[in-house]
Amino acid sequence: MNIKEKAKLFAIQAHMGQIRKNEPDKPMIMHPILVGNILESYGYDDNLIAAGYLHDVVEDTKYTLEDIEREFGSDIANLVKGASEPDKKLSWEERKIHTITEIKTLPIRNKLVVCADKIANLEDLYLIFEKSGMRDFSHFKRGEEKQKWYYTSIYESIINGEYVDLPIFLRYKNILDKLFLGKEDLYLKDTIFNNDEEYYNNLKKLHAQKLELQKLKELVTLSKPFVIEFTGTPRTGKTSIINNLYDFFKKGNFNVSLVEEFTTSKYYKETLKSEFNKMNIWDKHIAINEEVYKQLCNAIKENNDIILIDRSLNDRQIWNHRCFINGNTKENIYLELKEKYANLSKELIDYLVITYTDSLTSLKRDYTSSLALEKRTFLNINNIDDYNNNLLAVQDLFKNSVDETTFIDTTNISMRDTSVEVASKVLPVIRTRYINEFKKKYNIK
Numbered sequence: 001m002n003i004k005e006k007a008k009l010f011a012i013q014a015h016m017g018q019i020r021k022n023e024p025d026k027p028m029i030m031h032p033i034l035v036g037n038i039l040e041s042y043g044y045d046d047n048l049i050a051a052g053y054l055h056d057v058v059e060d061t062k063y064t065l066e067d068i069e070r071e072f073g074s075d076i077a078n079l080v081k082g083a084s085e086p087d088k089k090l091s092w093e094e095r096k097i098h099t100i101t102e103i104k105t106l107p108i109r110n111k112l113v114v115c116a117d118k119i120a121n122l123e124d125l126y127l128i129f130e131k132s133g134m135r136d137f138s139h140f141k142r143g144e145e146k147q148k149w150y151y152t153s154i155y156e157s158i159i160n161g162e163y164v165d166l167p168i169f170l171r172y173k174n175i176l177d178k179l180f181l182g183k184e185d186l187y188l189k190d191t192i193f194n195n196d197e198e199y200y201n202n203l204k205k206l207h208a209q210k211l212e213l214q215k216l217k218e219l220v221t222l223s224k225p226f227v228i229e230f231t232g233t234p235r236t237g238k239t240s241i242i243n244n245l246y247d248f249f250k251k252g253n254f255n256v257s258l259v260e261e262f263t264t265s266k267y268y269k270e271t272l273k274s275e276f277n278k279m280n281i282w283d284k285h286i287a288i289n290e291e292v293y294k295q296l297c298n299a300i301k302e303n304n305d306i307i308l309i310d311r312s313l314n315d316r317q318i319w320n321h322r323c324f325i326n327g328n329t330k331e332n333i334y335l336e337l338k339e340k341y342a343n344l345s346k347e348l349i350d351y352l353v354i355t356y357t358d359s360l361t362s363l364k365r366d367y368t369s370s371l372a373l374e375k376r377t378f379l380n381i382n383n384i385d386d387y388n389n390n391l392l393a394v395q396d397l398f399k400n401s402v403d404e405t406t407f408i409d410t411t412n413i414s415m416r417d418t419s420v421e422v423a424s425k426v427l428p429v430i431r432t433r434y435i436n437e438f439k440k441k442y443n444i445k
Contacts, residue, residue: 002046003046003047003050003072004036004040004046004049004050004053006050006071006072007050007051007054007076008033008036008053010071010072011029011053011054011056012029012442014057014062014063015027015028015029015032015056016029016445018060021139022124022128023124025432025435026435027435027439029442029444031056031121032052032053032054032056032057033053034215034218035052035053035055035113035116036052036053036116038052038116038119038120038168039113039116042167044112047076048079048112050072050076051079051080051083051113052113052116054068054072054080055079055080055083055113055117057080058080058081059084059085065077065081065084078110080113082102082103082106082111082113082114083113083114083117085099092141096150099154100150100154100157101157103158104157108162111162112168115168115169116168118151118154118155118172119171119175122179124215125179126175126178126208127209127212127215129179130204130205130208131208131209131212133201133205147180151176151180152176152180155169155172155176188200199416199420202424203420205424206420206423206427209427210248210427211252212431213427213430213431213434214252214254216431216435216438217305219434220437220441222305222437223437225257225300225305225306226305226306226307226350226430226433227299227300227306227309227348227350228245228306228309228351228353228426229309229312229315229349229352229402230242230309230310230311230352230353231314231315231353231354231355231391232355232356232391233355233356233359233362233387234362234366234384234387235357235361235362235363235369235379236355236357236410237415237418237419238310238355240415240419241355241422243258244416244419244423245419245423245426246258246308248423249305249306254305254306255304255305255306256304256307256308257299257302257304257306257308258308258309258310259296259307259308259310259312260310261310261311262288262292262311262312263288263311272291276288280328281323281328282323282328282329282333285316285319285320285329288319289313289316289341292312293341295312296312296349297348300348306430312345312349313341313345313348313349314341314349314352314398314401316341317338317341317342317345317397317398317401318387318391318394319390320341321334321338321393321394322390325390325393338397342397342401343401345401345402346402349401349402350404351402351403351405351406351426351429352401352402352406353406353408353422353425353426354398354405354406356391356407356408357409357410357411359381359384359388361411362384363379363380363381363384366379404429406421406425406426408421
């Protein structure tokens with residue numbers, strides 16, 4: 001294997017069992033790998049990248065510089081040494097002053113490893129603060145002012161005698177200003193979201209969570225796309241929520257697939273509907289179930305990170321229950337189909353979003369969002385009541401057919417606030433999926 005891969009695997013084993021102190025659900029090794037990835041993103045050589053992976057090994061594990069030199073040679077050992085602090089028995093201030101002084105005269109290659117390390121730390125800290133909306137330095141041995149002094153002094157030492165507009169140096173300066181000087185896009189704050197501060201702050205939290213997912217995506221690829229199904233009462237803004245999430249992830253450079261509702265799709269209407277309408281209600285229901293399952297499987301085979309699907313297997317369970325309650329099928333057949341599609345959902349669908357509203361509100365929304373006053377044929381109070389009753393009746397089934405479910409009564413919530421709530425519930429689950437996938441990939445307990 002090449003030197004980078006060897007260094008990464010060595011670091012993974014060396015840091016085994018260690019966790020990030022301010023994010024205990026993340027293995028410690030995520031930080032060194034991100035440091036190596038930062039160096040690689042700027043096109044630096046393999047030894048520098050390897051040193052990025054190994055930069056905390058001497059400081060935080062049982063291995064010594066001699067071990068590093070024996071395994072990886074004197075160049076990498078020297079780079080790791082430049083990124084390691086002296087005796088930890090010294091006070092925090094003594095160690096930091098020593099580091100700040102030493103970095104000033106280090107060769108540029110040593111400075112690059114230190115720079116990438118500090119960028120990774122500051123960017124992680126910034127995202128933690130943005131996600132929570134709070135600045136909390138309680139996990140550190142010293143508070144905000146001392147941290148600001150330390151990271152600013154390190155930056156000044158790194159650029160000492162160097163070309164300050166080097167892209168990696170500019171990245172350090174940018175995150176330093178954002179974290180400690182509150183630098184942000186004032187046009188967004190003061191013009192676009194003028195007099196809408198609460199909504200802007202909510203979007204900033206979501207944006208930070210998306211940025212974190214991007215970092216996690218650098219570390220590992222999901223073995224299966226994260227599938228989110230949407231179902232619920234008509235006229236709850238479901239389609240708008242799906243489109244908002246699609247845009248949210250797409251702008252974050254995620255590969256996202258949007259799978260439309262099967263029974264309203266062009267393919268169904270033009271190819272299958274006339275044939276399916278010749279069937280009895282139950283046979284038609286089963287045929288649609290099979291097509292919905294096939295539709296989902298085809299989407300999963302594509303190169304996607306996230307799949308958003310409008311009414312899939314769990315929505316069909318509502319119709320399955322409806323057919324049984326209305327006497328269109330026998331109980332044993334209903335139970336057999338219920339178990340079959342619950343198992344398929346458990347295997348394929350990761351998250352279910354249910355948007356609900358009462359029947360009258362649903363119908364009012366249909367009229368007030370349209371120009372037509374003609375009486376509705378399918379979307380009427382009786383049909384919506386019937387759907388809602390069956391939706392509520394199968395809530396326990398959903399607990400067994402998907403790992404995570406969000407039920408939102410949208411009666412008194414605006415569409416944009418519903419989108420925010422859905423995103424705020426879904427993003428932490430995707431985050432956990434990436435972390436678990438990382439642990440599985442590297443066999444981290």
